[in-house]
Structure formats: structure tokens, C-alpha cells
Amino acid sequence: MTRKQRRLILIGSALAVLVLAVGLVLSALKDSIVFFNSPTDVVEKQIAPGARIRLGGLVQQGSIVRGDNLQVRFAVTDGQHTITVAYQGLLPDLFREGQGVVTEGMLEPGGTFRADSVLAKHDENYMPREVAERLKQQGHWRDEESKKAKGSTR
């Protein structure tokens, strides 16, 4: 075997592995990506029921209703639109009314969002970045809070 042939085999196998990887990445990107939406997006984009999305916003004051067997309903709002979320399970430690939240799941035909996971991690100053940006865009961001969120006296 000459040097050239060996190099060809090497490059060929490298390409084969690369093609395999690219194929896997592309197919996974098509199937397993979840888009983030605010309640306004859901209304404006007319997202179809059954599509898997992330819904984020603030938990509306006074909207949490607990049912039996760890059923819970609450409303997620961005100030313009509000969507009711139904969830069954444990809520994270930092889940509170008036706080930012990101839920993942799908819309039901009735317009309720059925979430299978609720994220509200981090400390009390933390707001999911997507939520903070949307709220800023829509003018619901209170500056006082953002200063506090930086946790700084400088």
C-alpha cells in the first residue's frame, strides 16, 4: 500500500464518520428542538395544538389553583396575553406568583397549555433570560427590580 492509498483510506474514513455525525445532527435538529414562545407569540403565531413548545412569562398574581393529586393550574402572562397552564407534579422551590417561569409542553385544543415540566430555577433574583427580554421589549420591566437583580451596590 502506498502512502497515497493510506492517506485516501484515512481521509475516506474521516469523511464517513463526519457524514454520519452531520446526518445525526441534522435529523436531531429537525426533530428534537423546542421553540420558546411568550403568550403573545402563541396568539400571534397561532401555534397549533399538539406542537411541543416552551411557554414562558410571569405567573399571574392570584392565578394558582391547586387541585387533588398534585394537579395545579396557573396563568402565565406577559402583560398582553395570558395563557392557562395545567400541570401535575411538584413545582420547583422558586415557583411563586409574580415570578418568571418557563414551562414545556403542548397546547390543548381548548387553549389550555398542558405542561410536563416547569422550570423556575435559580435564586430569587433570577428570571429566565428569555422572559426578561420579552418583558423588557414589552415595557413591563421594572428598572428597580433589574438593579436589585444585579445584586450590586456599585
Place this chain on the structure above:
Amino acid sequence: MIPEIGHFALVLALALGIMQGSVPFYGALRNDSLLMATAVPTAVAQFVFIAISFAALTMCYVGSDFSVVNVFENSHSLKPLIYKISGVWGNHEGSMLLWVLILALFGALVALFGGNLPITLRANVLAVQSWIAVAFMVFILATSNPFMRLAPAPGEGRDLNPLLQDPGLAIHPPLLYVGYVGLSISFSFAIAALIEGRIDAAWARWVRPWTLLAWIFLTLGISMGSYWAYYTLGWGGWWFWDPVENASFMPWLITTALLHSAVVMEKRNALKIWTILLAIMAFSLSLVGTFLVRSGVLTSVHAFATDPSRGVFILALLVLFIGGAFVLFAWRAPLLKQGGLFAPVSREGALVLNNLFLVTACMSVFVGTLYPLALEALTGEKISVGAPFFNATFGPLFLVLLLAVPFGPLLAWKRGDLPGVAQRLMAAAGVALAVMVGCYAVVQGGPVLAPLVVGIAVYVIIGAFTDLAERTGLFRMSPKAALARAAGLPRSAWGTMIAHLALGITLIGIVGETQFGTERIAEMKPGQSIEIGGYDIRFDGMATRPGPNYSDQIARFTVQRGGAVIGEIEPSKRTFPARSTTRTEAALMSRGFSQIYVSLGDPSPGGTIAVRAYHKPLVLLIWLGTIVMVLGGLLSLSDRRLRVGAPKPARSKPVMQPAE
């Protein structure tokens, strides 16, 4: 006074760093040994001054000096001493100081133990190492000074983020940083080699122990971080494919590839350019990781601060170092002479295949981590790429790699005998197949993938033993002779075998936890019990217990199996008044390698409490595997050949001519 001393020491270290980065470099250009020799004392002095600076900050924390902004924001006078100390690196500024401390430590180690390095190589390596240190010291002094004062000094601090007040945090970041920053050494060696335009097998022998050391710490750091997330976040998950986790995992993958390619370079003088490229990539990825974590572009547990000026600064450093390194690579790499030839089927070929898969697997993680950022920057569309993506891309690539793992050590250098090796692995494959079928029969109707992966894991483990048996002649000679040969095996061979074995162990843990684990969520009244994984868990009631800077609301549970009491577990809700936050403390009970995991939800007024209970079969094997992997690394590190300071100069080693 103490903070000022720390600040001043850091400025002095910066001045020394600038000197270390320029004088030896100029000396190497002029071939002036006196100038080159200055690298050694400056490297040591730089470390000493950064250590003084770090000690000063630590003293501010221990003494709860709230006139220092950083201490005020991240500490509390009632906090236990260990968290006062770990709080030093539990925030952005302090952790960057730890970063440069470790960087300077590695520089000083090379200076002290590099006595038998060629003098120009040592001068250049230390100069490059110092450029990195200077850049990060400027970053700290300009944007994240930990010694900033506050007047008037507040009476009490704001406390450390409760999630971070945990023994796991005390050790996880330093371990990870030693790993990250340790890669700077192989980077500096690579850049120095490119500057000199010369590289040989001795270079690989020099770089390998440092890389191995970094790899060991990186492995430990990732593993610790994973276990920390597992028991503190209360979700029972041990790996989330969170961008910050990926940021540490990508350098690990590339470093693993680098370790393997450096073997080829050391033994066969081949793959030189590729090895240099991997060394650059490994450290570049740890810089990218630092950027992702420190700039706050990602949201995650680790986002301490979101300050755009820092992000831009780190991005500039990133472009400077990574871009500069690649430009230098493109310019100088063609100068490096290609070494030994090998047939595609050979040990070298197997190691190349290993590298191919590790690098592409790393690329898939890279795409998944950065694609959302790129998409958002370009289109404004926000997406999340979660576990399903990584399972569908990284998973298959890694499983194929695992199939190849046992072949590598069994193939001969230069030209291997594939059918012969396959024959030797028949036993491993046979046992694996039997286990696969057995497993499938037991979990009939369960996931199909699980038995398959269990089979692969068993195959990897037995494959590692096959290698050992072949080397010692276990089944061909008397046990005594085999034992004698086993004792005579180089430690690096043992290291290889043990590290490969560990992969199988971790894989079994992963399958056990993900495929056979059970979860139950229930609302429980005192006296009620639930069944999980064959255990009955009875809720006995609530109690409160005060802690130093928190108070616990404990739920007591009794765990029973078949009516017999096994023990009690007490998960709790821990409230930290300084930040008015609550964090759930999960409770774990180990049974062999399996665990019962109970975490709490909200107590409701009626005296009931929401409970999340898991049975996690074999979950401890995940971390046990990584520990075994580290043991393999340590054994390999202790190999005579690689002992720091002991390698023979390249000239004394006969240069083998490639067979054509």
C-alpha cells in the same frame, strides 16, 4: 489593609507576568541563555504573588470583612467556615482569581520540574503560559476586581447563593479548574513547538503527563459536578446536557482524544500536526467554556453575573488566543515533518478512529450547545436544545466508539491483524450477547435499547480483561508465570485497561438509572406509605431543626422492605433567611449500588406533603466508573516512562524507521 495587599500583589504579579512573557521569548529568539533563564524565577514569583493575592481574599472571607464588596455580596458571618472559604470561588471575581492562581501554579511547576527540557522550549512554553496569565489578570483588574471596597461597611453580608452552600461546591470548581487550566500547559507546549517549528517524540513524552494530570482533574471535576447536581437540585437527574456541563464535557472529549494521539506520537512519531491541533483545540474549548459560563450569555445555575463588559472582554481574549493559535498553526504546521507510516488496520489506525469519533462527538455537543445562541443572534428565534438532541447525536457516535474500544489495545503497532483480534474478542462478544439476551428476557416488553447497551457495556468490560489476559498470557501459561508477567507490565498498560473497564462500569450505571429507574410523585399524609422499586416508604411526620444560617423543615420517612425496617430518611426544606430562599434537600439511601431518592414538594395546609420518590438502580456505578477511570489515569501517570522530570532525552531513543 488586607484587601489592598491582595490587590497590590495581583498588580505585581501582572508586572512579573509581562516580564515573563517577553524577556524569555526575546531570549529564545536571540539564543541568549541568560535572558531565557529569567523565565524560571519569574514564573515562581508570579505564582507566589498570585497566591498572596488569593490568600488575602480568603482572609477577607474568613474574617467576614464586609467592607469588601465581594465578601458582602457572597458571605454571611454565620456561615460555616468551610462555606466561607468555598465562597471565595463561589462567585465570578473570586473564581477568576482561582483560575489565574492555578494557571500560575502550572507555570511554576513547569519552571521547577522542567530542568531537563531543551532551554529554548522551556523559555517559550513559560512565555506563552505567561501571556495567558497576563490576559486574565488584566481581565480581573479591569472588569472584576474582587478587592473593591464599600463605604460605609454594612453590618452583615448577603450570604452565598444557598444552592452553592454545599460540600460539593467546596471541591467541584477547584477540581474542574485544575483540569481546565491544566490544559493550558499542553496549549503552551503546542504554541512553543509551532514557534520553534520543531517537534519530536520527546515533546509528546513531555506533554502527556501534563495532559493526563489535567484529564484526571477534569474527569473528577465533571463527575463531582454531576453528583452535586444529582443530590442538590432535587430532580434526581445526574446529567442535564446543560450548556455549562457541556462546556466542561467538550474539553474532556478532546483531551481524551489528545491523550490517545499523543501515544501515537510518542511511540511512532506520527500524527504530529494532529496532536498539536488537538492540544490547541482542548484549551480553546476550555476558554470557550469559561466564556460561556462567565459572560452570562447562557442561563444556568452557574450564571453568577450578567455584565456585558465582561462578556465582551472574554470574547476578545477568546478571539485573540484561539484565533492567534490557529493562525500560527496554519502558518507553521506545514514546517513540521511527518513521521512514521502505518497501515489503516493497526494500533495507530485504531487510535485515529478513536480520535475521529471523539472529535465528531465533541462537534455534535458543540453544535447543540451553540446552535441556539447562533440562531438567536441571527434570527431572534429562541429555541432550546435539550437531552433528546444529544441522545440522538452523541449517543450513537459514542456507542460505535465503544464497540471499537477493546480492539485498540489488542491490535499491533504498524500493522495489525483484524481477524485475529476479532477472534480473541469472541469470548467477550459471546458473553455480552448472552447477557443481552438474558437481560432482554428479564425485562420482556421493556425498552429494546437497554439490553443492547448493557451488552455493549459487558463487552467493553470483558474486552478490557481480554487485553490483560493476552498481555499476561493468562490462558496460555501457568498462572504463576502469568502473575509474574502481570507484575512486569508497564503501569500505563494497566492504566489503559482500567480506564477502558471503567467506561463499561459507567455505562451500566447509566443504563440502570435511565432505563430501569422508577419515579413516583404523591401527596402523602402522616402514616401513609408508597411503594417504589420494591421498597415501602412511610411518611412519619414533619419536624423543624435549626441550622447555623438556615432552618430545616424535615419530613421523616421510614423505609421498609417486606415489612422489615431498613432505615429512616429525612429530606427537608431548607430556608435561608438572609436571601429569603428555600431549597429542597433531597435524602438518599444507598442499597448496594442502587439508591432510593426522596425529595419534597410543598407542604399543604391539611398536613399533607408532596413527595417525589425515585428508585435508581445501579446509579452509583456512574460515578464509581469515573473514579475507576481516574485510578486508571493515576496508574498511567505513575508509569516510569512518564514520571515528571524523568523522561530520557529524545536522542538516546533509537529512531525507528517506518516500514514501507
